[in-house]
Amino acid sequence: MPVTQTLEADVLRRQDPELAEILLGELDRQSTTLQLIAAENFTSPAVLAALGSPLANKYAEGYPGARHHGGCEIVDVAERVAIDRARSLFGADHANVQSHSGSSAVLAAYAALLRPGDTVLAMGLAFGGHLTHGSPANFSGRWFDFVGYGVEADTGLIDYEQVRALARTHRPKAVVCGSISYPRHIDYAAFREIADEVGAYLIADAAHPIGLVAGGAAPNPVPYADVVCATTHKVLRGPRGGMILCGAELAERVDRAVFPFTQGGAQMHTIAAKAVAFGEAATPAFRAYAHQVVAHARTLAAALEAEGLAITTGGTDTHLLTADPAPLGVEGRTARGRLAAAGMVLDTCALPHGDARGLRLGTAALTTQGMGDAEMERIAVLFAGVLRDDIDGRQAREEVRELTGRFPPYPG
Ligand SMILES: Cc1ncc(COP(=O)(O)O)c(C=O)c1O
Structure with missing residues (x-):
């Protein structure tokens, strides 16, 4: 009801019929074709309502209670609610809900833990690693020295012994687990053990499975990884965006890596929509x-x-x-x-x-x-x-x- 009615009744139709037609055309495309893209979902009307709310107007650099702008008393509450809901949903000491996307979350995780030139062990792009896992076209491949692990050619499964051997040889500063296309659960305990053996941080890029984690249908990386990066718009069914979960000891480093290091003002309408989605995901x-x-x-x-x-x-x-x-x-x-x-x-x-x-x-x-x-x-x-x-x-x-x-x- 709300989506079409809002668009139909909305001023957009009268003020800018060209754009209204485009929005309705996309709604029609989404409604009449099968969305089999594994990274997509349909957010609820409540999430869309938060995204289309006046919170989109608010500038809010910084964090709740410590902003660079005035008038943040209401959006501070929204961000605190989002943080509390994320922490409780995933059992994390700390949540940063400001990342504009999954890639921004990974960038901030690297910024929090690494220095340019450090070695990072992650799934190779030819096997399902994400662009942020060392693509030469991405900041990750330009600024860090990535070593890629693969999957077994015959089974398609991660070969944990190969990961261990590569870790022993290359002594990475961080090990990344997570993929854009790996269809099986990831053994976070095995990755933790490998990272510990070589004194590396473990970063779980759980962009894909995080919604399953929220619903208890996939293992939770939070107890194993130093930092968990995620998107909020896949199975989790929230707005397009990212988040970072970590222990209390890394909270300040992660927050400073998001703002002011890699981002500016927080998108408060998206953060409110993330809070709505976290609330839905807890049901x-x-x-x-x-x-x-x-x-x-x-x-x-x-x-x-x-x-x-x-x-x-x-x-x-x-x-x-x-x-x-x-x-x-x-x-x-x-x-x-x-x-x-x-x-x-x-x-x-x-x-x-x-x-x-x-x-x-x-x-x-x-x-x-x-x-x-x-x-x-x-x-x-x-x-x-x-x-x-x-x-x-x-x-x-x-x-x-x-x-x-x-x-x-x-x-x-
Ligand atoms: C494993 C992984 N990491 C990071 C990302 C990046 O997310 P975004 O497209 O929101 O930047 C994705 C997106 O699909 C992903 O699958």
Whole structure:
């Protein structure tokens, strides 16, 4: 109700019909195609309301009780609520909720713990590491000396003994665990042990699984990592943004690394929206949702495997799965284009072996829409049919339209 009605009734329509049309067009796109991008979700109308609130007008450099601007008494309360909710949700001594994005959170974590030129051990980009884990196109690869660990070519699993061996050889100042496409739980205790053995900090980049952690459907990195970086907009279903969790001993360093070192004024409307999302994530309904997301990813993986796709690691523990479409005679990039034309929106990803691209799919958004196992199975049939070319793209597009019509993300 609120999304379309706000847009329809809103001044934007009268004042700037061009932009109103664009916003409604995007709402229509999101509502009539399948959002299989593992990093996306549909936030609640309450989160959208906070994002579109007058808190967007407020300048608030600094932290609650210690701002560089006047008039912060109300937004201070909003930030304190967000911090308290994040701490309680994840069992962390300290939470910084100001990071503008997951990348900003990682930048601040490095700034808090490292010096330019330090060695960092992280998952290699060719295996699912994020740009902030040492890409030469990113600050991380320019300012630090990254060493990459991989996954086993045959199983797709992290080889913890390889990580240990690389740590012993390179003596990194920090070890990073976390990925954009690893479908299995990460063994944080094993990473902690490896980091301790070489005297390194452990940074968990939990951008992807943090929503599952909130819902009790994935292990919590907080007890193991020195610093946990995360996004708030994936399974967690909050606004686009980042956060950092850490122990009391690093709290001041982390806060100073966010502001004033890497960011300026906090985005108070986003922080309020993060607080709303943390509140939602603390409910039994979200717990059930997080477990459903994983169950649906498992169903989707099994159904795609039955259709002939090769599923990395043979399945998933999380909200995402990665698949090689090569057995159906199509490469990842071509597959993504064909699926997009049929209304199935997803990303390509690295595969554990070779240069060919795979496909990364997630079930967070579909589950928010209310889809279940039956829909996952039907999507897998459509998906493989389009790739094999035995379901016509236009026919698949019509079926996707019919399916999404039964599960509107913003009813009304
Ligand atoms: C592991 C990991 N780290 C960092 C990020 C960066 O998040 P953002 O796009 O908000 O900067 C992502 C985003 O997908 C991610 O998957």
